[in-house]
Amino acid sequence: MAAYDTLLVKIDKRSGGSRYRLYNVKQRICDSALEVFDFPLDIVALRYSKVGYLGHELLIKLNDVEGIERIDISPYCLCIEKNIVFNWEDLEADILFAIETVVKKPVVLKD
Numbered sequence: 001m002a003a004y005d006t007l008l009v010k011i012d013k014r015s016g017g018s019r020y021r022l023y024n025v026k027q028r029i030c031d032s033a034l035e036v037f038d039f040p041l042d043i044v045a046l047r048y049s050k051v052g053y054l055g056h057e058l059l060i061k062l063n064d065v066e067g068i069e070r071i072d073i074s075p076y077c078l079c080i081e082k083n084i085v086f087n088w089e090d091l092e093a094d095i096l097f098a099i100e101t102v103v104k105k106p107v108v109l110k111d
Contacts, residue, residue, distance in 0.1 A: 007105040009096070013088075016079070021088065023078040023095065027103055030055030034074045039063060054102055061098035067091050 012022035031052030037045065041063040046056060055073055062068055067086030072079040078099075082091055100107050 005105065006108045007099065007103050008110050009099065009107050010110040011092075016081075019084060020079060020081050023080065023099070025076055025078075025099065025103075027105075028054070028075045029058055029078070029099075029103070030073050030075055032074075034072060036070065036072050038070050039068045058098060058102045061101060062095065065091060065094045065098065068095075 008026040010024040012024060015022050032050040032055070035049050035051055035055075037049075037059060039062075041059060046059060049055075051059065051073060058078075059071065059073065062071060062080075067082050067090060068080055069083050070081040078095075080091075080095065082088065096107050
């Protein structure tokens with residue numbers, strides 16, 4: 001597969017402790033500089049945000065993932081905070097699937 005047919009994602013597990021993960025992506029996923037959303041998602045706040053189409057769709061998909069408490073979204077990065085009773089192993093596949101679904105490209109993890 002050519003590089004443009006996939007989405008490169010680098011997961012930073014070191015930032016912010018065990019409750020936070022950064023998903024750095026090689027494609028713009030939102031239009032705003034930085035927006036913060038508490039979960040469950042406040043649809044009114046989302047409607048008045050400036051995240052754009054991809055950001056909106058991504059946040060809607062991630063709203064269905066049990067265990068996410070907050071997301072900071074910027075053009076090339078998602079910072080996800082999880083609830084302490086959930087394991088990243090329980091969430092990671094759903095998060096990556098949501099990203100794949102919205103950008104319509106398979107995700108390739110970068111080491």
